[in-house]
Amino acid sequence: MSAKTCPACGFVVYGDVEKCPHCGTALVVAGMPAGGASALNTSRVLAxxxxxxxxxxxxxxxxxxxxxxxxxxxxxxxxxxxxxxxxxxxxxxxxxxxxxxxxxxxxxxxxxxxxxxxxxxxxxxxxxxxxxxxxxxxxxxxxxxxxxxxxxxxxxxxxxxxxxxxxxxx
Structure with a gap:
């Protein structure tokens, strides 16, 4: 399971979502992290x-x-x-x-x-x-x-x- 960090508020978002549920900033453009959002690996336990x-x-x-x-x-x-x-x-x-x-x-x-x-x-x-x-x-x-x-x-x-x-x- 992948996670992304919102570049605007720092909220960690799991799954394939296009906007941060916390602040509404766009996270994904054409399947790639947007605006400096970073993809994270999540632990086996959390996944x-x-x-x-x-x-x-x-x-x-x-x-x-x-x-x-x-x-x-x-x-x-x-x-x-x-x-x-x-x-x-x-x-x-x-x-x-x-x-x-x-x-x-x-x-x-x-x-x-x-x-x-x-x-x-x-x-x-x-x-x-x-x-x-x-x-x-x-x-x-x-x-x-x-x-x-x-x-x-x-x-x-x-x-x-x-x-x-x-x-x-x-």
Whole structure:
């Protein structure tokens, strides 16, 4: 799927359209980009993206099971509680990596990641929960990265810092 950037407003237009839907500037003249419009390559993920609702629900349920197991472990003996805490720290690091590195890479044309909509829909809700996971799936559908992944990273780092400080001072 090809994309063009409007020379007037910078809006990225996907598909074969003649005018920018944002400002109305002509984009295509005789099949060629017009007025300095640039043709872009889109990533394999975006070219074939369709949110998999079943995989998204399964990702949300799997995330709930993960959270439940960590919570169960924290209520058992001291040794198991320490393991649950370590598991939650590892989980925080992996989810921060997913939001900061993996998710944004899906929008790059040189992305070599999986292009399976089902796998990515699952991971979005597994790592991002219902709020961020649904936002990420929606952003992929709209082909617009947005800033939700940055908000998630900031939120997760702040939460990690607060929990660490609470444990240090308790």
């Amino acid at each position: 074939n993206w369709k949110t998999s609702v079943a995989a998204s629900v399964f990702g949300l349920l799997a995330g709930g099971v993960r959270d439940g197991l960590i919570e169960l472990g924290s209520s058992l003996s001291y040794d198991v509680a320490v393991l649950a805490f370590v598991a939650s720290l590892i989980w925080a690091a992996i989810s921060i990596w997913y939001a900061a590195s993996f998710y944004p890479s899906l929008f790059r044309a040189d992305c070599q990641r999986s292009s399976s909509s089902a796998a990515i829909s699952f991971m979005n809700l597994f790592f991002g929960g219902i709020l961020f996971g649904c936002l990420w799936n929606s952003n992929l559908t709209k082909r617009s990265k947005g800033i939700s992944n940055v908000v998630y990273v900031v939120w997760a780092v702040l939460l990690y810092g607060i929990v660490t400080m609470m444990l240090a001072f308790s």
